Amino acid sequence: MLGFILKRLGLALLVALTVSFISFSLLYLSGDPATAIAGESANAQDVQAIRELYGFDRPMLVQYFEWLWNALRFDFGQSYYFKLPVADLVADRLGVTMRLGVTAICFALIVAIPLGVIAAMRPNSLIDKLALFLSVAGQAMPSFWFALVLISVFSIKLGWVPASGSTTWRHFILPTIVLGYYAMPAIMRLTRAGMLEVLSSDYIRTARAKGSSEWRVMFRHALRNAIIPVVSLAAVQMGFMLGGSIVVESIFALHGAGFLAWESISRNDLPTVQALILVFSMFYIVFTLLADIVNAWLDPRMRTA
């Protein structure tokens, strides 16, 4: 088990390193970052001065290692636009995104797991088919459009919840639904498939034979085993969601890291963009690492990878 964890940790570090290099290289996609910072009105001297000030005149690899070394100490440089340390900006906004991510994944689990269980109890029934159709339809619905529909119904028509902002918990209701529904289809399908597999096993027959009630069999015996893969899926989905929060946060003007990402991309604020890509990637890497370890702990057969 320790060997597995160390191996998996090593892989995660390598992935993180590669991602950091890619997000750093983004700066160079634009050609000359110094020209971009200097703006359109700058002359050649200004650009040269900026180039020396930011150290863009040095070899790219040297700059990368310097950036990485600073990033390891949570120093991502100054934001071009906000004129503040990027680390402070990101740290300031991350709380909102994390809160949104947690509520969204909880919402998705609370809806999707019972749906999956019910669908598995009566395979090919009307409920099962309806749940499957909803999951296909859910995946086809553009999240930003779904958000607008919810706003028009619940904020504009009914006036139940605010449409934008992030000051009270009520501001989080619609964003949670929009972000959460996106994770539901996968969770529901996996729960259903896991339940179907478990329900055909011997110990379920034993439980039924000894006279346990159907609900007890379902939730006490079957779900406990069927839920194992769902746990790791939820962790992975959580990583995806944080990355996907950029769309939701910009619609609802939730001042989280996703909104910051949109702001800084629109304003060509590359140090902030680099830092955010790295931070969101790290979340994904950590979540999948945890999921793998939990999986291996729950199911020894997984420890070979």
Place this chain on the structure above:
Amino acid sequence: MTGSSQLPTAEQILQPSPSAILRGRIFGHSGFMIGGVVLAIIVLIAIFAPFLSKFDPYTQDLVNRMVPPGFMGGESEHLLGTDQLGRDYLARLLYGARVSLFIGIFAALISGIIGTAMGIAAGYFGGRVDTVVTFLINVRLAMPVVLVALAVVAILGGSLTVVATVLGLLLWDRYAVVMRASTLQVARREYIAAAQAIGTSTPRILLSEILPNVMNNLIVVATLEMAHAILLEAALSFLGLGVQPPTPSWGLMIAEGKDMMLFELWLVMIPGVVLFVLVLAINLMGDGLRDITSPAGRD
């Protein structure tokens, strides 16, 4: 156990041919049929857009702005009304199908080539190649797609080709995962060993033995990734960092209608519903293809 039980029964002899079974499964799959028909209609609309509307999607008519659609009591000339700049909404919608389909097909093609090459190489050669490909898949999955796509498109400028290429370069992960798994299965078969034994060259084995046998899974992933790319383009354009105005992208149309949402909800609803229908059709077809071609469904 008598010898006579080995003989085929009448039902076995009279059973339908494999192609008849396949035909039955295709036409018997309602999801696949509905998705396929809807998708075919949208493709035809995209091709024949100029013949379906007498209006140009770019011509502005500032006198006739935000005319409501015909079914909401607007004048009949503009069936779906006009937008904030007086452009015919139906024309923009019809030409918008071209944008979505172009992005979907182009991105699915690029990512398909990258992901399939990586997946097949990993599955067939194994060892170090597999380690490297698996590592690259891990790296790719760790990158937040929307964020990276937005950043790169913002830097390079949001033309249709740039958006399609960026999405294509990002969405190869599922191809690689599925192709790797399918190739692993196929590579163990006897006909691969036979091809190797008679000295068939490796590229030939990959192209004419492996590829045709993983093709069904490839097509399924391609449809799903096409839908994925279409949704992402719409999201990027909606955020103002994808395809740029005045291109009639459905995502952009929703973004432009958003500010008027309070009064003219249809400006947002119409392109949204169309986008949803297109993606749903592609997904239904992809799911249907998976059911039709999966060995489990072959009774």
